[in-house]
Amino acid sequence: METLVSDGYAVTYEDAAFGSDIMSVADSFGGAGIGVFEDASNPARVSRPRFTPGSNREQNFNSNQIADTRYSFDVVVNGPMRSMVRARTMNWNSGGGAYELEQVYTAYAGASFSTAKVRFSRFAPRRAGAAFGAGIRKHVGETLFYQEGGMVVSAAPEAIRNPDDREAVQNELTVAYAGSAMVVRDKYRPRYVYVPDFQGNHAFRIKPTPDWTFEYLIAAGWSEGAVLKTAEEFRDYVVTTAREYNAPVRVGGARMEQKTN
Template identity: 50%
Template sequence: MMTALKWATAGMALAVAGPAFAQDAWYVQGDFAPAARIEIVIANDLAEDRKDAPIVIRRDQLPMLADIQELTVTLVDPSGETRPEPSAALLSRQGPHERRGEQNGRSLDYQFDDLDRDGIWDELFFVADLKAGEKKRFYLYRGFQQRGWNPHRTHAAIGSYMRHTVPFWESEHVGWKLWFPTDIDIYGKRKAMLMSNRLYMGNLDGYGVAAENPDYGADIQSVDDSFGGGGIGVFEGDRLNRPRFTPTADLEHRFNAGQQTDTRYSFETLVNGPLRSMVRIRTMNWNTGQGRYEVQQTYTAYAGQNYTTAEVKFTRWEPGAEGADFAVGVRKRPGQNFERHGDNWVVTTAPEALRNPDDVEGLQQQEPILYAGTALIVPADDAPDYRFVEARGENHVFRVPARADHTYRYMLAAGWSEGEVLKTPEAFADYVAASARSYASPPRLDEVREETKP
């Protein structure tokens, strides 16, 4: 099964059942005083702190929770700040599902995500702050309880947006959408918030959305016929081919032709918050003139992060005589005045006057900003080879050698000077470099142990 991101790794200690041992006092919330818990230890192998680090634990790593109902688990950080007893006013507003006063730790939001749609959870997901080199304990307490409202920090949905179907996924700081089916638009927020529901439900223009609420921000990526904020293709020999530019495509309008005679797409919301959200895109009937392909992409947004990740799997791989390799790229920012490279990542930023490229009549006022930036990271283990592709809008592209399982993955990031974080190109580039290191060395599950009260 392909997962959205391989953040948790193997190599943990085997789970063992046994009596309680005196490490942390047992968690209590109101009248909830559980008598069984599972200790999990998450290791940060990097010599640097991580904030809102995504943590994934697979179901096969927690066999004692293979058959659960979600409300029978409470995730607790024993070192976290306990919540006080809520006020009468808060209880009156939030009702009986509001968390009550805590002792011996702080309960955390989490997700049990069913990625293969069989009704059984596949991954436990949460986020946590980890110190450099830390091995941090958390507890999964057993026992049914219904308290714990969990406000969403990410969102994903499929909307009918300007008369065609568009996937949206976002974190508090950045949102992504596929106006074009395989090349990403980006929108930045001035305040940390979720707002894509306003974009697609109100069908608001991404460049003019600030008229409703300035905190919503604006679109910060011009795509046209480029890779935009991130897109895929294949190299066949030295020729770069992309799904929406085929021998039968409507090249003037940068879209494919008919759904039966040209490339077609389908979209699915796979997970919708609160801490990560995913969309899945299927690209079918792609004929480059040399080869035929079908491909599935899963994009994920993460709470607290300015990046999204993509897992790509070709379900049909029939290259022509020259063979084929994978391709992924981002557009070189028009007017680029700052660029930074690693062996497997690239950052491009530029000052911009935010303007709808379709606004040929000049109906919308241009809004100057100091910088907008985009970045692409490909795992070094995949041996990516950097190329600058001048055609179709100028693009930073990595050629990735094809693998036998026809899969690859990548990370995209975005920032701008109007946001609450990463307000300079230098700060954005530093964040991208740190994200590349985290991508290569995800937090890992180091130990699991079951405990019961004496």
């Protein structure tokens, strides 16, 4: 993170074999991010782990691993059908509260989405009315926006740089669209909030649950992919996926029977 350059991609510092991002993140929510809405008088203002009173604003990240927010990451499962990563956020002091949490992300084979389970182990806002937050960046030049309930989709044409062009002398390639989406389960009664700070983000405000947990889904697509080649196809995919996500198959009960001759 300390090698980010002004274009938000850090392409000139990346190993070309790893490819390149297709969306500038910088200080935005990017493809997905969490936060806490602490100020009831300003419902669009959100606190985030990376941006605390002690953060290094020039680097868009925390100042150090001792006095500021720190993180840890573990691979839980890495299999042919799904992979899971656990991300922990610790020592997060926003100036308006103190928090610690873990997120478990699951990616699925053959799918264009991942799911996340968030569990706060510490949730101590100083003001009443604080709420969980989660969101994605509003794509620059957004040409497709769709929001319904706990679902939001954002897409726009995107300028892509060749990761092999270390000197940045080649022209950028503009693709027809790159899109991202977030779905927060309906059972949490998420409320959509547009966050103009941090370059503009589509977010959801979620009332804290008794066990300090909530779940969300993230999805992505672009015109150069093997599937979902248009923004409209991507939107429809998210709508269908959201419907399934909010109505998972549940086993109510089972009884074993044995046939004897």
